[in-house]
Amino acid sequence: MKKICVYLSMVAVVAAMSSCASTKNLAQVSDLGGEWNIIEINGTAVVPAPGQSFPYVAFETNTGRVYGNSGCNRLMGSFDTNAKPGELALGQVGSTRMMCPDMTLEKNVLSALSQVKKYTKLADGQLALCGKSLKRPILVLKPRKPDVSVTDLGGRWKITQAGGEAIPDGMEKQPFLELNVAEKKVHGNAGCNVINGAFVTDENNASAISFPNLISTMMACPDMEVEGRVTKALSEVKTFARLAEGGIGFYNAAGELILVLVKE
Structure with a gap:
């Protein structure tokens, strides 16, 4: 009988730690900040496929x-930063539309996010996202370590794709970017003209980067189409990430891949 009582007590403790109803673990908006791996959905551990x-969210x-x-x-998507502590008002969450061999995990993630109403802190720095019922968390999140940092962007990179289209090899002036991380400066060529300027990062978002106020020379070339795509993409960059096939991808505010860089 003692063993049964001890087991039930342990279950009660775990349930309390995982409950969004607990006032002890009431979280503030600041606790949400950053990137989080989704490690559990509706009580089932997430097991990524090989590779x-x-x-993450x-x-x-x-x-x-x-x-x-x-x-x-x-x-x-978006969320209301002025909501009451512990409440999470998510707006409509959208996504890009690639097809992958198995879409089951993706469907589960999007379905779970659509049900989230509250959040709370768990042990070991984890977060629980819960629905109205305040029972078992819908999602359990663990702090994510980005697989690429701003430091990794230093050096010279060949631009192989811009605006969703590949850039042909063998151009007279092959587009490239060279980033000086220490000084946060950028130099390169968009396909015809030389570009210079600075880049901006965000200490609260390790994946954020933008290229405001880049300047360029004013030469005219026979074909300015590639340059137009490169400069437009650079003006829209908001985040970056390592690509599965290698290289670095730059994304716009809608999460669309708009630039691909490969180390020279």
Whole structure:
């Protein structure tokens, strides 16, 4: 009988730790900030397929922006930063539309996110996202360590894709970017003209980067189409990530891949 009582007590403790109803673990909006791996959905542990990483979700507490990856596609949306502590008001969450061999995990992630109403802190720095019932968490999140950092962007990179289209090899002036991480400066060529300027990062979002106010020379070339795509993409860049096939991908605010860089 003692063994049964001890077991039931342990279950009660675990349930209390995982409950969104607990006032002891009441979280603030600031606790949401950053990128989080999704490690559990409706009580079932997430097991990524070989060669894949955990789906993840990120919250920018200064802008109310939500982004991440649901297992195949990049997701994006918003949340109310002025909601009461412990309440999570997510807006419509959208995603890109790639097809992957198995979409089951992605469907489960998106379905779970659509049910989230509250959040709370768990042990070991984890977060629980819960629904109205305040019972078992719908999602359990663990802090995510980005697989690429701003430091990794240093050096010279060949631009192989811009605006969703591949850039042909053998151009007279092959587009490239060279990033000086220490000084946060960028130099390169868009396909015709030389570009220079600075890049901006965000200490609250390790994946954020943008290229405001780039300047370029004003030469005219026979074909300016590639340059137009490169400069437009650079003006829209908001985040970056390592690509599965190698290289670095730059994404716009909608989570669309708009630039691909390969180390020279």
